[in-house]
Amino acid sequence: MKLGFVRHGQTQWNLEGRLQGSSNIPLNDTGRAQAREAVAVLAAGVEGAGAWDAIVSSPLDRARETAQIIADGLGIELGPSYPLLAERDYGQAEGVVEAEALERWPGKIGGGIESLESVVARGRAAIEQIMADYPGKNVAVICHGTIIRYTLSDIAGWQLDAIRNGSVALLGQDAQGALELELVNDRVPSAPDASPSR
Secondary structure, three states, X not given: OOEEEEEOOOEHHHHHOEOOOOOOOOEXXXXXXXXXXXXXXXXXXXXXXXXXXXEEEXXXXXHHHHHHHHHHHHOOOEEEXXXXXXXXXXXXXXXXEHHHHXXXXXXXXOOXXXXXXXXXXXXXXXXXXXXXXXXXXXXXXXXXXXHHHHHHHHHHXXXXXXXXXXXXXXXXXXXXXXXXXXXXXXXXXXXOOOOOOO
């Protein structure tokens, strides 16, 4: 079993450095190209024809469109969306340039911004639900940078770098069935320098 996490392609708000959260912003042309590029990384991440059994996503348009492009590229039908995979809700900070948001809400706390603990809890619950829905299957999961970064950091036990638009992170299972990080931002993660998670 593998889960392949892909951050949706770029949007105009990504380009402008604005916090998107639950705002429904569409992909731009760069984002669509990034989605097509992710197909090759996913194909290389699991060997064999038809190696990806399913593709699921966040319900937000930018994730669904990315997922559809990838599904088409892999030759598989687009599967369901999972509300638990939605991006962190940035409350009053949505649409605000990140530097300004950090001045107004230091540490991205307050202003109705969802806590990272809530984001990680949702991410973990989504993984459990997907694994229950697709037991033993390889599933590509298309969602968002913050939920990918902090959920996978929690699983890995160390803080991941920012997750780029269109990048791929792979989770597999070790011999005991525990989840382990195999690939992040399209590369094998080096041993952590012990930066703690969160």
